[in-house]
Each structure stands twice: as C-alpha cells, then as structure tokens.
Amino acid sequence: xxxxxxPASGTMSPEDAIDPSxxxxxAVQRVNEVRVKTGFWPKVGRVAARIPFxxxxxxxxxxxxxxxxxxxxxxxxMGALAYFVLxxxxxxxxxxxxxxxxxAAVITAVIATMGANIRKRHREAAERALDRLRDQ
Numbered sequence: 388x389x390x391x392x393x394p395a396s397g398t399m400s401p402e403d404a405i406d407p408s409x410x411x412x413x414a415v416q417r418v419n420e421v422r423v424k425t426g427f428w429p430k431v432g433r434v435a436a437r438i439p440f441x442x443x444x445x446x447x448x449x450x451x452x453x454x455x456x457x458x459x460x461x462x463x464x465m466g467a468l469a470y471f472v473l474x475x476x477x478x479x480x481x482x483x484x485x486x487x488x489x490x491a492a493v494i495t496a497v498i499a500t501m502g503a504n505i506r507k508r509h510r511e512a513a514e515r516a517l518d519r520l521r522d523q
Contacts, residue, residue, distance in 0.1 A: 416462050419469040423448070426472035435520050440491045444471060445513035447497055450505045460504040467497040 427448060435441045450456050451464035471490045498505065 416465060419462075419465040422469045422472050423451070423465055427468060430472055432520055432523075434487070435517060438487050438491070440487075440494055442510070442513050442517055443498055444468070444490075444494045445516050446505050446509045447494060447501075449509040449512045450501075453506075453509065456504050460501045463501055464497055464504075467493045 431441065431445065438444070447464050448468055451461050451468060456464075470493050
C-alpha cells in the first residue's frame with residue numbers, strides 16, 4: 388500500500404491516524420477524536436502508575452479538548468493521544484520496561500512543538516485527574 392492509499396474497506400488505517408502529514412485532515416481528526424474519546428481514560432486508568440509521563444500526557448489531553456487551543460495544535464495533539472490509545476504501535480506496550488518509550492517520545496515531541504498551547508490550567512487539571520486516579 389502506498390503512503391497515501393486508503394485500505395480497501397474505505398476506512399482509515401491506524402497509520403493514517405499517526406501520519407503527521409495527515410494530522411490536520413478533517414477525517415483523520417474525527418477518527419482521532421473518537422479514538423481518544425473512547426480509549427484515553429480507560430487506558431490511562433490502567434497504566435498511569437507505570438508511566439512517568441502521565442502528567443504531561445494528560446496535560447496534552449486537556450489542551451487538546453480546550454476550545455481556546457488552535458485547531459492545528461489540536462490536530463497534532465489528538466494524533467499523539469490517538470497513538471497512545473492505539474493497541475499497536477512501534478513498541479508494544481506490554482513489553483516491560485520499554486513498552487511506553489515510543490509513546491513517551493511522541494508526547495515529548497508534541498510538548499516540544501505545541502507546548503505554548505499547554506497552559507497552566509491544563510497542567511493543574513492533569514494533576515487533579517492523576518490525584519483522582521491514584522485515590523481509586
């Protein structure tokens with residue numbers, strides 16, 4: 388399949404969701420938003436204690452959901468969060484010790500490039516969310 392080809396079924400492939408050149412396409416954004424909406428909190432709840440970048444990732448989530456965040460930044464952030472949610476990625480999450488290193492790299496890259504859009508209120512909301520998860 389070529390880089391721009393769609394799967395035969397007409398649906399978007401997981402590769403489309405994380406392809407930076409497609410991150411701002413409306414169809415890709417919708418797919419990523421659905422993936423994040425349905426899968427983000429369940430996965431964070433399962434793995435938050437094992438990933439040291441949970442606070443930063445949740446900050447990105449709150450920034451991506453903020454109506455004041457520019458659309459282009461939201462598209463990139465949702466792509467990164469969708470990558471975290473996807474069950475298959477470059478390094479499977481089930482590999483002890485290294486399974487989340489690719490996810491951490493993606494979140495780090497998003498923060499490095501989109502960090503100006505992650506406000507203090509997003510970081511504070513992330514901290515409160517992590518506190519609630521730890522109390523469960």
